[in-house]
Amino acid sequence: MNDQTPSRTLPAGFGRAFVLTLREALVGSADELGDLDRRAGDGDFGTNVRTAMKHLDRNLEADEPSRYREWLTALYMAWLGVGGTSGPLFGMFFRDLAKAGEEAGTAAPTIAQFTDALAAGQATVQRYGEAKVGDKTMIDSLDPAVTALRAALEADAETTAVEALFAAEDAAVAGATATAQTIARRGRASYVGDASQGVIDPGSAAMALVISSARAGADGSGVANIGWIA
Amino acid sequence: MNDQTPSRTLPAGFGRAFVLTLREALVGSADELGDLDRRAGDGDFGTNVRTAMKHLDRNLEADEPSRYREWLTALYMAWLGVGGTSGPLFGMFFRDLAKAGEEAGTAAPTIAQFTDALAAGQATVQRYGEAKVGDKTMIDSLDPAVTALRAALEADAETTAVEALFAAEDAAVAGATATAQTIARRGRASYVGDASQGVIDPGSAAMALVISSARAGADGSGVANIGWIA
């Protein structure tokens, strides 16, 4: 497996495409995400998402990023300025993604670097948030996504970065939708007990949008998959 | 007129008899006085009278007075330790009565000294309280008492101190009962307006008891006239 093969590099402009696609996806589903948090949480997640995207716009305006790392930095700083549990956790998660650009210079990171960064981000979120898989959090879509991504890349040297990201996206969406079957054990939703049953965890849905946006940033479509959230 | 004539001296032990008689009279009518203040005032006069007498008992216990001046000092200090408008005004009034004993040494003051002291006390009460005759205050019984006392003593050199004090007592009681016809213009009772009509001013009643007790202290009976209060 050689990440420098064309099929395994991420395209130039990946940072920009990834971040802007995610921006669209989150803005477009903020109402739905807020509703989910209202049904099984404290209802502030929609506001938190909107605030993060407002900060992102301000950062993009102020900093005019060009490299992958700068785009992701604008994103992580945006989230760190948000309240709730999701603000600091997404912030630190995207900070780890940003670090993947450290050696890349003006280029995008390799898919391997990006995969390692996702795994590092997951570890950071778990270090701070202490959530395990099944606790009905963003980890429930992130963990299967990282596993699927690694598996796809390792299973077959011919698998392209885009193909691997499609696999990750599928796993993330499946993980997120499966949270409807579980009861929250972390975050504000854990206070509502059984009442969270039947409701998709909004943080896991947002995390699935992240993976979806990475795929859409890589395949050039620039559109994430948001229709499954409700 | 010669105050040193036996008929115009106040008896030895006058201070003691005056103060203890007044004490009995006030304690015996505290309920009625309190009721009057409740009907046309703020209702605290009964408590104030009782507090003053409690202080008096404590002072008598502590100081064991013997001279007129000491008895009156125990009385004035007792009243100065009381709230409401009556506390400080009766306090300063009795302070002026106490001063009448300054030259008397171990003897009682002469009736002339006592009369001057009553007048001085009236002036002090009016200086501090700014009440005129007719304002429905203690002045309404004190002023006619002083006038009657002076008139009796000046009209006829044969009039005894006791006779003059009886005249003063009559004038004081008449002045107090007449306050029922007036509307209060000073003190808390002035806040109730017309509602004070028909109610005797409790302060003027108490002042009449003062004059009555002086008479009873002088004539040896030791009993003031309290039946008219209601």
Added chain:
Amino acid sequence: MRRSIVNDPEDLVPEALEGLVLSHPLLLALEAEHRVVTRRHRATDKVGLVSGGGSGHEPLHAGFVGTGMLDVAVAGAVFASPTALQVLAATKAADAGRGVVQIVKNYTGDVLNFRIAGEISGDDAIETEIVLVDDDLATDTGDADGPGRRGTAATVIVEKLCGAAAEAGASLAEVAAIGRRAASRARTMSLALSAGTHPGDAEPQFALGDDEVELGVGIHGERGRGRVPFRDADGLTELLLEPLREELELHRGDQVLAIVNGLGGTYPLELNLVARSLHHHLADAGVAIERSLVGSYVTSLDMHGISITLMPLDDEQSRLWDAPVRTPALTW
């Protein structure tokens, strides 16, 4: 319904004074019989400063006993004057041989009892001067026969300036003159959103409608100029400021001392909002807040409301204001 943290309501004032003094053992001492709080170490060779009045206005007055401010405070029952005998004991305790200035809020009972105590302390050759504080603009009727304006939060200014002057060795007449000058120049306006509740009572002293604000309320729950519609923090600040600016004839370039005072049930966020608004309003008018105090200093139990006190400030007053002070409620 409000319940109070109280034992026997009769014992409230003496117990609270005891608690205050126990909490400031190096600063204060208690003369329990007369409900008199003195400095722990009595000053010598200076003009004495005594103040007092009804309780329920804490930290006024005992909270201002200490170096650079009062020598002695004397406490009546809640909202009732201390007796003449109490004030007499307090005045004697304040005397260090150079006379005593009595700082008195203008209420009939207080004035009466302080005047009497002043007169009687003359028996002990103690010279006294009364400084009357009558800053409450809401009660400015212009009627020379009436009781005059009430005394409220400007008391803190008078106590501070007189305290500094006395500490610096000023004479009885000088200290009194400084107090009277401050009192004559300071004006206060107050408003309440809800009344205070007497300890032991369940209901507040008066009730307001949801849309009503009592403007010009007194610190005993007395009524003011009337009721006006409720509005936001900036609007409430303006309600208080406008009459003050007019009365004090403040002009561009003037300098003032300002007190933004909570009436007891106002929380610091609210006070800071009013302080901010006052700064903006006055800055717009070219008036500089040279010195200020923001906090609950002269209260009315747990009344939810605020007062603003303004006093045009000259250099001597600034110096006296800045002089060191060390009391439970004011220290710098």
Added chain:
Amino acid sequence: MRRSIVNDPEDLVPEALEGLVLSHPLLLALEAEHRVVTRRHRATDKVGLVSGGGSGHEPLHAGFVGTGMLDVAVAGAVFASPTALQVLAATKAADAGRGVVQIVKNYTGDVLNFRIAGEISGDDAIETEIVLVDDDLATDTGDADGPGRRGTAATVIVEKLCGAAAEAGASLAEVAAIGRRAASRARTMSLALSAGTHPGDAEPQFALGDDEVELGVGIHGERGRGRVPFRDADGLTELLLEPLREELELHRGDQVLAIVNGLGGTYPLELNLVARSLHHHLADAGVAIERSLVGSYVTSLDMHGISITLMPLDDEQSRLWDAPVRTPALTW
């Protein structure tokens, strides 16, 4: 129903910070974007001290910025943690080259955001240490997996002692050790007679029956150990004191620092009654209150209630406590 003195409730915190800083122009400065209050004159060559948390607990934290205490305070919305970005800005502002101690009340959000800010400030080569304050005995479940005890009024002690040590030139490790030692030894118990009301809300956070007292209440209106019958001031004091004495194993001859703290809607007469009662109860047990603070320092909006904090006091701590401090809310 409580109405608040507020403009747009959204602007409450930034406006209140602005008001605070305008009222203390020589002491404080505002970094408005991040709701960060710093000393007007930043200290050099000392360990920096930063604290912060949700608003509604005033004067905590910005009221304790100044010489001898905090360098920087950062404010979240009412009862909500400041964001990691705000804490990061605050931490950077507190750094003077010798590292920064972050004093954090133990709540999930605060801890998360301070830890993250500490980690990120490492990018700028700023060394940080967190001192966690977790004094609330009511939340001592002994459960190692749980969130642990909440942080309440002991924060004032930790901020004061660390502030004095930092001012005296102690190292990052030393200041943190002093803070941790104080936090580990201080315990607090609280009770409420009525809850606070959010600015903009009409109703208090919870309702109690006429005969009920919420024992072990938190400073955000969180529930405590349960509800107990109402009683008098001495009885309420005992309710708080008993579990503290047991937990701290106080014995005859011990010396403590005590804070009698009002939760916002408690008036000074009430606080002084509790202080008195505490003195008597501890004196009976042979325990000396060597130092104390009585006032509303760590509040919960206008909650009517009290907390008592006790910490066994050693000589070093006494010296640090007595060291000069000059902040809006604490000065000596």
